[in-house]
Amino acid sequence: MSITLVFHGDLLYFLRNAPESTERRVAKVFERIASVKDLIESQGVPHTEVGRIELGGEGKIFGYIPNHGETIHVYPLTPPVNATKPSLLRPNPVAEVSFVADVNVGRLAKLLRLLGFDTLYDPSWQDKELANLASKYNKILLTKDRELLMRKSINWGKLIRSISPWDQLAEVILFYGLSDQIKLFTRCTNCNQVLEPVSKEEVLDRLEPLTRLMYNQFTQCPACGKVFWRGSHHKHIEEKLRRIAGCS
Ligand SMILES: [Zn+2]
Structure with a gap:
């Protein structure tokens, strides 16, 4: 009994005991019968990171059970990943791109x-x-915990690799190709609710004197009631965004 899995490209990042080399592929030999997904994850690679599984040029699903002597190629998802499009490995795409964030990427969630x-x-x-x-x-699901991504129920997920929250943000935006879907300052960073326009009169008593003087357009979170306006910090964030993700 001998099955070979060849891991390609960025998947090498996850491999336990990956040899130190500049090769962009690593072969692993198995001597047991299991689904290709089990074999892949036994090497430390969460199934959520896999984009294509190939045998003789033909795509295979996660549940495929390799036969003796077969060599299976395992490729990473390659950005930009369109999560709204069905694929052989993920026939159930997301309706629209939205996230669940683990506590270890909390600042990324707010961004x-x-x-x-x-x-x-x-x-x-x-x-x-x-x-x-x-x-x-x-x-x-966004997390830094690869074991979590190996849970069977998870269809879509990404292991966040960057350290700083802004770098993590760039990682997510570029990976899923989201730069043209950004709607800056439309959602409450505390409660995830979509902000609603509110008249200046309604919030006047809650504004600092200088804000009252300088701004006329306001939005409010329907959940926590926090009031937002286009202040100087907007420009700062817009510039930062342009720098990190090449988006405006
Ligand atoms: Zn809120």
């Missing part, structure tokens, strides 16, 4: 909301709840 992306986040959620939410609402 995604700042850009208008629906991002569920609660620092008290445990792995089981995160997996359930991602599965139930078919959202993309």
